[in-house]
Amino acid sequence: MRSTTLLVSLISTAWLAAAVPAAGKSSGLRLIKTSPSDPGKWVSDEDKISKYVAKNIGFVDITDITDPEVLKILSTPDSDKSIAARAITYPTSVSHTAVANPLIAQVSTTNPQSWLTTLTNFYNRYYKSTYGTQAATWLYSTVQSVASANPAITVSQFTHSAFNQPSIIAKIPGNTTNIIIVSAHFDSTGGSSTARGPGADDNGSGTVVILEALRVLANAKFKGKDSIEFHFYAGEEGGLLGSAAVFANYKAAGKSVYAVMNQDMAGYSPSGKISIYTDYVDSSLTAYARVIATAYTGATTSDACGYGCSDHASARSNGFPAAYVCDEKMATSTPYIHTPQDAYSTIQWPTVLRHSKYTVAFIVEASFL
Template identity: 50%
Template sequence: MITMRTPVLLAAGALLLQVSHACRATEEYSFEATSFSTAAASSGDAEPLRLLKTSDDDSGTWVTEEEKIHEYMLKHVHFMDVTETQELEELGASRHAALAKRQSPYPAPSRQSIANPIIARLVQNNVQSTITGLSNIYNRYYRGSYAATSASYVLNAVRSAASSNPAITVRQFTHSFNQPSVIATIPGTSPRRVIVTAHYDSINSASVTGRAPGADDNASGVASILEALRALAAARYAPGNTLEFHFYGGEEGGLLGARDVFNRYAADNVDVLAVLNQDMTGYSTNNVIAVYTDYVDAGLTTYMRRLVPVYTTLGLVTDRCGYGCSDHAAARAAGYPASYVCADTMSDSSPYIHTANDTPRGSFYAHALQHSRLTVGFLVEGSFW
């Protein structure tokens, strides 16, 4: 999650422009970076620059990777790295206009008889195993020594979760950095897609090369949607609309993975009905589920508020990030209906994120499993839209 526990949110309110081989197919999507403009190349043979934006109105600033780390990431400045996805907002403009004119609300939740038997297949120990397994990697910084290690871990975990249903495909989506995103697809009778997302990279905000177990941020979110995938695969669930599970790299570097993926989807006119992003699903002192209401689609967010009490046993609260604090901002930039669900409010979120102390805690597992329940309910309901 791109969030900092400081007294004042810098650039608050600004929109960030932002292991089994039983699967039938494993393919790799390559990402071709947009050529840098002349402004993006510094004199001589210095490294290429990165284009960062901190608000909707910001025209952007070209910086080196080192400046990005030390002047933005480590100084708790909220930013979006748009270097390779400068056209994303333009690609999403027509969809934004269509969403603004949309009149039909999402239907009332009505598929409990189908979803509940799948929910009964969810196993808390699997959630615990994923959280501890990812946390055991020294760090999952997207440009660090363990980027490829974390990518391999996630790819193998997704393949394993999907392995009981050979209709499910698992593919990597490569980026300009060495931490590809992973996408699992349960094909439906319709090509329209309902998507759940979580990022798997982690960071230590004191030193990007330091220990960063990232148990809550965001091994917990990965565990929540991964267990939902495993249960749906085990049930051989055959949806109407196609269901996708996105595990992004590079979120802490400016929503890099999610922006790459949604830039491709927007350019290819992929029909996405809804996106549910989950970032930090473990730590909740209030034992609630928080639905966030800014930088999201209003209609889908209202629907998520209706869904929480149907498919979970937790209380519902709402909150605002004040900025595009996670990967839902990338989906929204592409013009797709996006929502964001977290384990708690901003003020009551974990004080340990982005530090070496974001380690697994016993209370995480049951709470993250509630998010798995919500994920299954959302996907089953969405498969009928």
């Protein structure tokens, strides 16, 4: 999902969250925010998709979020830099090309083409549909198969209480407890809960990019200084549901996340450049993401995508440094997202290849922070 100030007080937002059990869950409605100043509005699951996602209006579903710190960040304008992620100093240049380049040479589009064919053949991957659950089952099995090249890699499902589609996490353990995360959501929508939604670019493309990076690193038995996780999120189109639950869990567990690099749409780029978005992200990590992209793929572009744009927002609101990398600027991005026309035939495979190579480079560089 991508979208095209008055600060709500923490007390007001916390009150809204507290009112959920009586006003929301009993009636089947969900509480969403469309901006930092939006106090929240109650909508149905269907309305979330047909009235917001289909119209490219970004939002965050805050129904199940009760952490006051997270609610505060979600209610703070992006221009207010008083709320920052963990203070981490990132390099200003790359230093592991001798390791990264041989791995990048192993990247191809052969497997991504096969994987994306399967993903887009599901009628849709809507997170509350049987198709969405079936897609998750297939993806979990595929991640396990890809990861099996390295017995050290663990693959798990992260279950969600409000819907059956699980998120999926693969982990390459490192020598520290610090974690580097690359992520993408795999659910899709065609504009309603029942519409055909192949979701080729949004976000089958990001899913196969992360999978291809996992394949290359698993085959090479790669191990960084820090642990590396590959996240495949459920329920993004429903308001960042899967990632919100994952990062709330990580925050509660006190996990040390050094970087989250999210990719949502990685298969359609008339410019031929990786686009690095600059709003609702950690500015230092974003600068580092650009350093890596420039060194390994060439020139980049920049843009802003708005509130609740994608899963990096969940990492940020839970206090973890996050960046968002996409295939194109908003104005020239694919016109097909959130419709039945977001089909396999619209994918530009040099774009997928570029993002896959970038992902491998990012993992190698960042996992030695």
